Amino acid sequence: MEMITCGIGKTTLPHNWNAVLLRDHVMQEIGGKKFLLVLDNVGFLDHASLRMKWVDLKSLLQYGAKGSKVLITTPDKKVAQIMDSVNSYKLEGLTKEDSWVLFQKIAFTQYQEPGVEAIGMEISNMCPDMPLVIRNVASILASKRTVHEWQAFRDEQFADFARCDV
Structure with a gap:
């Protein structure tokens, strides 16, 4: 519908x-x-x-x-x-580097404190090969400005994403 x-x-x-x-x-x-x-x-x-x-x-x-x-x-x-697919293609996952590039494009804004990039790299490394998870996590983090907020997300909330339960 x-x-x-x-x-x-x-x-x-x-x-x-x-x-x-x-x-x-x-x-x-x-x-x-x-x-x-x-x-x-x-x-x-x-x-x-x-x-x-x-x-x-x-x-x-x-x-x-x-x-x-x-x-x-x-x-x-x-x-x-x-669904009667005629031409199926199994896509390979993203490399660690491609995951990081995708994460960067979505997560980082001009309003964030210096230092969030290092935390972002840690988080990106926790979910390589999972573009939907990367997009969701990066979208959430894009609204967070401080290092403290990014650390809190990584330490308290990211455990759910790391298990791929999203």
Whole structure:
């Protein structure tokens, strides 16, 4: 539903919408048009539910123009199979250096005290090869200005991230 509401430019669907109205709207919006749909980080449902949702979505997408594409990202190879992936690519993780570059781009601002960089490097080293974790952690730290705040995050809160439970 979130994808549909985004596609129609509304934050919520009218409460009187049903499956038929939704199908008609999607057909009207994408009918005969070429599209690229990106489904990022798929895998939060059990496999049976995911298969049913995929079949339903695929039936709506058939109204798009020839050459339309769906790009699916998932950490779960089984998800790729369930969603009928044609060309699967297993991406290698980030190197330690690439992890640090990503972290730097997101975490550091001009308003932070000197010294946060060293703490940032420690934190980045705790989560190499995990770009989503790096992005989340760096985003949180971007709002923290003092060395004390960065140390507190590292010492008190980062343990949850280090176990990859995010």
